[in-house]
Amino acid sequence: MTDPSAPSPAPTPPARTRREQIHEVASRLFSQRGYHGASMRDLAAELGMQGGSLYAHISGKEALLIEIVEQAARQFEGALMDLQTDPRPADERLREAMARHLTVVAGNLESATVFFHEWKHLSPEAYARVTAWRDTTEAFYRDLVAGGVREGVFRADLDVKMTANLILSAVNWAYTWYRPGGRLSPREVADRYAGLLLDGLRPPPKEATP
């Protein structure tokens, strides 16, 4: 990691790194085996330590789950929320939001899987925080759709809630099938999905030539 010919201006703090390693391996194990199916001894073994040694770095198993899930929630939030003040028309904002959302999912498949599957095992307080984050994301997409209707970029007769549900389905469900190194980048998936949603499956109407 360190180039011996160069000075090392900012030595990496090692304590932080170890915690991050634990988080990373825990994300993988929780996503593969589920929260209850992955044991602290499994986790320790993957890091080359004994089970009890983990507790020098973390306070417990649930704290690990909380941090993984809340970090994922913060990433979704950080990717989307500044789009609320974006001046572009709603169709462009939709394309951009889907691209960012899919980029977070695709770039964090393991913690996204933990976020979607294991959040129900959180203690009531953390559970409530995650529920609030989910509601915020849903409201973001509903507002985007409603804004598009107001702008005249979207149909006036849209069911705003169902439209937001459909968009969320597309970007969230990607955690089940998207694999890095596949045919399409997250942005390409977003472009195709947004194109389908905006223009629909039907062929464009022919020029009126009776």
Next chain:
Amino acid sequence: MTDPSAPSPAPTPPARTRREQIHEVASRLFSQRGYHGASMRDLAAELGMQGGSLYAHISGKEALLIEIVEQAARQFEGALMDLQTDPRPADERLREAMARHLTVVAGNLESATVFFHEWKHLSPEAYARVTAWRDTTEAFYRDLVAGGVREGVFRADLDVKMTANLILSAVNWAYTWYRPGGRLSPREVADRYAGLLLDGLRPPPKEATP
């Protein structure tokens, strides 16, 4: 359940009922707490028996998971597969497939949740069977989309795989938000989703009036 004024022509076999009760409660517990988070003693307690007594009815915990997951898979298959020979145009077939798919999800929220979350805990043989079922469903939607393109009902430039992914996202993700007794029936959700997918979010082009 039995009308005392009427003769009972086919007495219900009680052994089958007990197994079905176990399946039903297991679906709920597995969906709420996850496969590894739900214990056999939890399950027995909900049925008013001791942990060991379950094994008079079932062979083990994993057999229970296999049966729940495979029953769900069979329901999806049974709902969709006869549509392959349906003579209607692809847009109508799409609407019907989504309605049936959503009806299975909405009518079996617990086992659908187990199907989507816990199948990764199956033994290799059952895992392979479920994977094959998933592939069949994906192929069904890809064929439907490709058929629509051939018929001229869908745009010629569709990305068939991504279109099928988008449809599957819509109908599968419903397990996370659909609740019985909500605003819309599964069929109404399907109608709205199919309408959005077919016609898109953009307003219809005005009649050419220059």
Next chain:
DNA sequence: CCTACCGATCGGTAGG
């Protein structure tokens, strides 16, 4: 970060 250990709980079985 390790050794050694705690009480609790796990899936499952024997014998009735």
Next chain:
DNA sequence: CCTACCGATCGGTAGG
């Protein structure tokens, strides 16, 4: 379907 039990494993701690 129950009682009583099996060995294994769980999350976590004490003391170094």
